[in-house]
Amino acid sequence: MSATTSTVPAWAARVDPCDAACPSREMLDLIGDRWSLLVLLVVGRGVRRNGELKRHIGGISQKMLTQTLRALEANGLVTRHDFATVPPHVEYALTPLGMTLGDALGPLFHWIETYHGxxxxxxGDYAVRQAEAA
Structure with missing residues (x-):
């Protein structure tokens, strides 16, 4: 087995997400669940109502959408505007803080587009090696 060496990125010298006390870990927990990034992505494209979010995010239950929106709101990433009408009309939008996170996620989504294949x-190669070893 060969080892490769690489230059440590500047951010990696400042934070240690493996350390339970590192503040970066809390932030990774906030956005690292199954739904938060997807909600932020959709809300980042414009103000959305609850039903629009549910339609855009395949597979999310109403319960998980509500929990995710509440967590993002509690952490200052989205705003909730209740128009106090009947029927209920509630809209969600990114806060300025949420917009900064959206900007930071751009390179991640670029990486995904570039390297998904x-x-x-x-x-697939791994599956073939596993099958051959069996």
């Missing part, structure tokens, strides 16, 4: 290929 390579990841799928690696997964």
């Amino acid at each position: 390579a990841v799928v290929q690696a997964r």
Whole structure:
């Protein structure tokens, strides 16, 4: 087995997400669940109502959408505007803080677009190696 060396990125020298006391860990927990990034992505495209979010995010239950929106609101990433009408009319939008996170996620989504095929290929190669070893 060969080892590769690489230059440590500047951010990695400042934070240690593996340390339970590192503040970065709390932030990763906030956005690292199954739904938060998807909700932020959709709300980042414009103000959305609850039903619109549910339609755009395949597979999310109403309960999980509500919990995710509440967590994002509690952490200052989205705002909830209740128009106090009948029927209920509530809209969600990114806060300025949420917009900064959206800007930071751009490179991640660029990486996904660029390397998705390579990841799928690696997964297939791994499955072949596992099958041959069995």
